[in-house]
Amino acid sequence: MSAPIETKPRWERRKDARPQELLAAALEQFVERGYAATRLEDVARCAGVSKGTLYLYFENKEELFKAVVRENIVSPIGAAEQAVADYQGHSAELLRLIMMTWWEQVGATRLAGITKLMMAEANHFPDLAQFYNDEVVARGNGLISKVLQRGVDRGEFLPHDPLAMTPILVAPVIMLMMWSHGFLPCDMTHIDPEIYMRDFIALTLRGLLPPGAVAP
Numbered sequence: 001m002s003a004p005i006e007t008k009p010r011w012e013r014r015k016d017a018r019p020q021e022l023l024a025a026a027l028e029q030f031v032e033r034g035y036a037a038t039r040l041e042d043v044a045r046c047a048g049v050s051k052g053t054l055y056l057y058f059e060n061k062e063e064l065f066k067a068v069v070r071e072n073i074v075s076p077i078g079a080a081e082q083a084v085a086d087y088q089g090h091s092a093e094l095l096r097l098i099m100m101t102w103w104e105q106v107g108a109t110r111l112a113g114i115t116k117l118m119m120a121e122a123n124h125f126p127d128l129a130q131f132y133n134d135e136v137v138a139r140g141n142g143l144i145s146k147v148l149q150r151g152v153d154r155g156e157f158l159p160h161d162p163l164a165m166t167p168i169l170v171a172p173v174i175m176l177m178m179w180s181h182g183f184l185p186c187d188m189t190h191i192d193p194e195i196y197m198r199d200f201i202a203l204t205l206r207g208l209l210p211p212g213a214v215a216p
Contacts, residue, residue: 031113
């Protein structure tokens with residue numbers, strides 16, 4: 001005798017979905033659809049819950065988006081800030097560690113879609129743009145600037161303006177994100193992201209280290 005066919009809506013089978021599962025579903029929808037086109041009912045359906053369940057945790061779409069960013073991007077920035085504060089080694093190695101960790105945790109993952117989303121839609125949602133600038137861009141740039149200033153203060157890097165140098169380091173990595181995830185019309189699939197990051201960081205350190213110094 002065949003088993004009865006399950007006829008209950010998916011959400012009725014998942015009333016106990018945790019906030020983390022809702023955030024995972026929201027991330028998927030925001031990356032695939034963009035902010036404007038994402039609907040809360042689509043997020044709820046993706047998570048297997050009712051729309052009402054979603055409202056138990058998040059007041060509206062803006063708060064849901066902020067929670068996604070804080071969980072997946074702001075949290076790693078906080079961990080990196082602590083790692084920089086605790087680090088005892090050479091600043092060249094610290095800069096390499098911070099940049100590679102960011103690439104592996106964000107740039108090389110679907111989280112890159114959040115960066116693309118903000119680049120495409122920030123002008124239409126100024127409050128979200130301000131939030132993203134304050135909690136992601138400013139803190140991320142500040143982290144890199146702090147590492148650069150550390151290197152200057154310790155005599156490990158040549159004197160320079162860390163605030164001016166930071167966007168010079170950030171821009172090529174953002175471009176790699178756009179290429180790697182097909183966010184641009186040009187075909188750049190021949191680029192190996194790992195080799196790109198390795199060579200970019202090596203080139204950067206050649207410019208930062210004093211003459212005769214060798215990167216650790």
